[in-house]
Amino acid sequence: MSGIYIHIPFCKTRxxxxxxxxxxxxxxxxxxxxxxxxxxFIRKDYLLDKHIDTIYFGGGTPSVLKPDDFEIIFKxxxxxxxxxxxxxxTFEANPDDLTEFFFSDISHLPFNRISIGxxxxxxxxxxxxxxxxxxxxxxxxxxxxxxxxxxxISIDLIFGLPNQTLKDWEQExxxxxxxxxxxxxxxxxxxxxxxxxxxxxxIGKIKQVDxxxxxxxxxxxxxxxxxxxxxxYEISNFAIDGFRSRHNSAYWKQISYxxxxxxxxxxxxxxxxxxxxxxxxxxQHIATGSGFYEREIxxxxxxxxxxxxxxxxxxxxxxxxxxxxxxxxELTSHxxxxxxxxxxxxxxxxxxGMFCLTRDGILISNQILxxxxxx
Numbered sequence: 001m002s003g004i005y006i007h008i009p010f011c012k013t014r015x016x017x018x019x020x021x022x023x024x025x026x027x028x029x030x031x032x033x034x035x036x037x038x039x040x041f042i043r044k045d046y047l048l049d050k051h052i053d054t055i056y057f058g059g060g061t062p063s064v065l066k067p068d069d070f071e072i073i074f075k076x077x078x079x080x081x082x083x084x085x086x087x088x089x090t091f092e093a094n095p096d097d098l099t100e101f102f103f104s105d106i107s108h109l110p111f112n113r114i115s116i117g118x119x120x121x122x123x124x125x126x127x128x129x130x131x132x133x134x135x136x137x138x139x140x141x142x143x144x145x146x147x148x149x150x151x152x153i154s155i156d157l158i159f160g161l162p163n164q165t166l167k168d169w170e171q172e173x174x175x176x177x178x179x180x181x182x183x184x185x186x187x188x189x190x191x192x193x194x195x196x197x198x199x200x201x202x203i204g205k206i207k208q209v210d211x212x213x214x215x216x217x218x219x220x221x222x223x224x225x226x227x228x229x230x231x232x233y234e235i236s237n238f239a240i241d242g243f244r245s246r247h248n249s250a251y252w253k254q255i256s257y258x259x260x261x262x263x264x265x266x267x268x269x270x271x272x273x274x275x276x277x278x279x280x281x282x283x284q285h286i287a288t289g290s291g292f293y294e295r296e297i298x299x300x301x302x303x304x305x306x307x308x309x310x311x312x313x314x315x316x317x318x319x320x321x322x323x324x325x326x327x328x329x330e331l332t333s334h335x336x337x338x339x340x341x342x343x344x345x346x347x348x349x350x351x352x353g354m355f356c357l358t359r360d361g362i363l364i365s366n367q368i369l370x371x372x373x374x375x
Contacts, residue, residue, distance in 0.1 A: 001053035001084065003250050006036065006073060007261035008059040009279060016130040016196035017189060021263035021277040022060040028279050033069050035286040036260050037076040042289055044080045046258050046268065052081045054247035055089045063093035067105045074110065088113055088246040095141035096133040103148035113152040114145050121175045122168065125161045129197065142179045152243055154183035159217045161189055162206040169217045177228045182243035186221055187236050188214055215363050222359065235313045235362055252310040271297045301374040304331040308372050313365065317356030331374060338372050
């Protein structure tokens with residue numbers, strides 16, 4: 001089985017923390033949809049396994065599309081690949097788009113999972129990060145999704161927002177659990193260079209939350225998700241039984257996927273490919289059938305780094321047998337040698353033969369991964 005990722009590079013406004021490629025250019029949507037269809041047909045042979053188990057519309061903001069736009073893309077996918085009858089089909093959405101009318105308009109489409117970009121249930125914080133919805137709209141969006149028949153609802157939250165306290169974060173989580181969702185993706189706020197929020201911090205307009213408070217917020221996240229029967233199956237992802245994101249899990253298991261659209265990435269086990277991060281260049285190059293992407297053949301070291309980077313973030317951890325089959329004895333020995341100090345310090349543990357981060361290890365996961373990487 002393989003996956004398909006569709007990158008919708010459009011937003012109505014730009015969030016202050018976001019560094020993903022997107023543009024506020026609605027007039028270009030028809031051109032990009034047509035180009036995406038062209039790319040699907042051009043790259044029909046990219047995946048060796050044309051059986052598709054997951055389809056994910058990300059962005060940007062996929063919910064800015066009209067039903068007809070989705071229909072065009074789905075028609076191209078279903079006519080080119082074999083989509084499993086039980087495929088997980090997700091779209092990301094902004095709360096203010098998710099009206100009763102919106103859900104009615106897309107009810108005939110094959111979506112069975114929705115990921116809603118809530119980020120916060122506090123209006124002041126939403127304004128601060130330039131989100132275009134209110135807390136009330138966020139709550140209503142989840143209710144509308146339930147009423148539309150969605151039984152697999154995920155939300156995104158951010159902790160460590162400027163001026164946010166540990167108590168504030170606890171209240172955010174309590175609100176989330178009261179809304180009958182099945183999945184949470186929760187991320188600590190990062191200040192990516194060049195974003196609006198990074199600039200605000202640099203000039204002293206806002207202050208970054210203290211690292212110790214950030215750590216306490218993450219532990220509060222672990223405690224409350226567990227209390228409500230959500231499993232931490234990856235550092236930032238939590239789901240009740242049966243509702244893990246199959247699409248994202250495939251990324252972490254090194255399963256091949258194809259990325260369609262400007263800036264979208266693809267992976268065929270032996271190489272990585274990424275499309276040009278420009279709507280205009282993308283549409284122009286798709287028209288000629290070439291030049292719209294770059295490709296990198298992975299070295300054995302890069303395969304090792306990719307494997308460890310994603311596997312160690314998951315609850316299952318690193319399987320030595322699978323690692324050895326992927327990269328061989330030498331790099332497996334490198335992993336064993338460099339992981340030992342972290343086992344000794346209690347940051348990594350071995351469970352059922354798998355190497356996993358402990359609760360304390362998660363806090364220094366970047367440091368651990370840096371020590372394990374092979375250059």
